[in-house]
Amino acid sequence: MSKETGxxxxxxxxxxxPNVSGGLVVSKIEQRTDWGYEYNKRLARTAERNGxxxxxxxxxxMASYGAAYQHESTSFSLALMLATERLKVIAAVHPGLWQPGVLAKFLATADHLSGGRAAVNVVSGWFKDEFTRLGEPWLEHGERYRRAExxxxxxxxxxxxxxxxLHGDFYRLHDFDLKPKPLSGPDRxxxxxxxxxxxxxxxxxxxRVSDWYFANGNTPEGIATQVGNVSGVAAGHGRTVRFGVNGFMVARDSEAEARDVLREIIDRADREAVEGFGSAVTQAGKSAPDGTGMWQDSTFEDLVQYNDGFRTGLVGTPEQVAEQAIRHKRAGxxxxxxxxxxxxxxxxYFGERVLPLIREMEAAEPGATSTPVAGEVA
Structure with missing residues (x-):
């Protein structure tokens, strides 16, 4: 079953x-990106002006595979929300390293401080050392997802x-009333x-339970399969789920320039770090009972961008990147x-050169809506 059309x-x-050092590719190529707060505050403001x-x-x-330094996600997310006006910031968290009631309280407060812009990404975890070196138990694949649910x-x-x-296998609640609740509305x-x-x-x-499903980078055809699978389960529970796709964008004035940048990223990959990361995550992917976990079929080149972002195909001229973005939208x-x-x-560059083309292509799609998008530059 696929998502509803219309x-x-x-x-x-x-x-x-980029609150983690090393940028978004495990490569020794120059990256004019910084993991510190001042850079990220300026970036957040730039991003909300550019769509x-x-x-x-x-x-x-902890340090892992080229990421020597890290800022904690929830506090960093709140800081970015307070530095912006419209940007919704999603903090990634690991069950097993958070007590969910404590996180619920933190996010409720962050939601009030930001005017309803807090969000969370619940990550089951793949990096065993982060748990064991902190003295926490490491669960196998299926149990990590049961705990996350x-x-x-x-x-x-x-x-x-x-x-x-709540009377679960991992967590329990007993007549508990959190106040204040997060902000709420008809659509949230x-x-x-x-x-x-x-x-x-x-x-x-x-x-069964999530509002959004994030997929690793993939082709539009691969994304369409995942969308169909998740939507079918959701429909059986009377729910709908929205879908996000990871992608690493290399948009340049010419296709040759964009391809050259991608090739240099891969050619200058930190081979030791990529291979170490690959060894860890492919084992995590294959640990799923049916071998369908993340990274289970990722190549060395895929893993240079650690969430398979090259696979999404957002490389080329602004027109080519916009066309590929539309293909992914059509896939769900x-x-x-x-x-x-x-x-x-x-x-x-994305806001000035790529996004206007995407909006033009969307407007030309059958049954297109003209819903304005908050934060885009007119």
Whole structure:
């Protein structure tokens, strides 16, 4: 079963917050991107002026595969929300390293401070050392997703119920009333809950409990398959889910220039770091009972961008990139989560050269709507 057809909202855009050192590619190529707060504050303001509605703060607790330094995701997300006016910032978190009630309280406060712009990405986790070196147990694949599903169920229960009750295998609630609740409205009963993962377990979990499903980079055909799988599960539970797709964008004035940049990124890959990352994550992907986990078929070149962003095909001239973005929208994507080599400059290039073409192409689609998109430059 696929998503319902009919008029679609304009494609939304998010960017990866570079709150982790090393940029968005594991390469020794020059990256004019900085992981510090001042750079990120300026970037957030640039992004909301150039058509980005969301930003995703990464979560890392220790050095790994080229990322030597990391700022914590929830506090960094709140700081970026307070530095902007419209940007919704999604904080990635790991169940197992957070007590969900504590996170629910933090996000409720952040939601009030930001005027309703807090969101969360619940990540089941792939980096075993982050758990074991902190003295926390490491669960196998299926158990991590069962815990993540309970974690999301807990968040929703505590945010929406005055007498929250939950009796799960991992978490429990006993007649608990969180005050204040997060801000709510007709289209947003609580902060939006995002979730990633490519495995069957991840897709089924998204269909049951998540608001958004983030997919690793893929072709439009691959995305369409995932959209169909998740939407089918969601429909069986009387729900709908929206879909985000990871992509690394290399838009340049000529296709040759864009291809040369991509080739240099890969040619100058930090081979030791990429191979170490690949060894860790492909084992995580294959640990799913049916071998369908994330990265289970990723090549060395794919892993240079650590969420398979090259696979999404957003490389070329502004026209070529816009056409590929539309292909992903037709496949069911509601949002593209973008990474860049030089964030500040390329976010501006996207807003000036790529986004207007995407909006023109959307307007020409059958049954197109003219819904304005907040934050875009007129």
């Amino acid at each position: 008029p679609r909202e304009p494609l939304k855009f998010a960017y990866w917050v 980005f509605e969301y930003a995703l703060s990464q979560v890392r607790y 309970e974690f999301i169920t807990y968040l929703k229960e505590i945010w929406t119920s005055e007498h929250a009750e 009963p609580h902060p939006e809950i995002f979730q990633g993962g490519n495995s069957t377990a991840a897709q089924e979990m998204a269909g 994507a509601d949002l593209l989560l973008l990474g860049f080599l030089h964030f500040q400059e390329e976010v501006e």
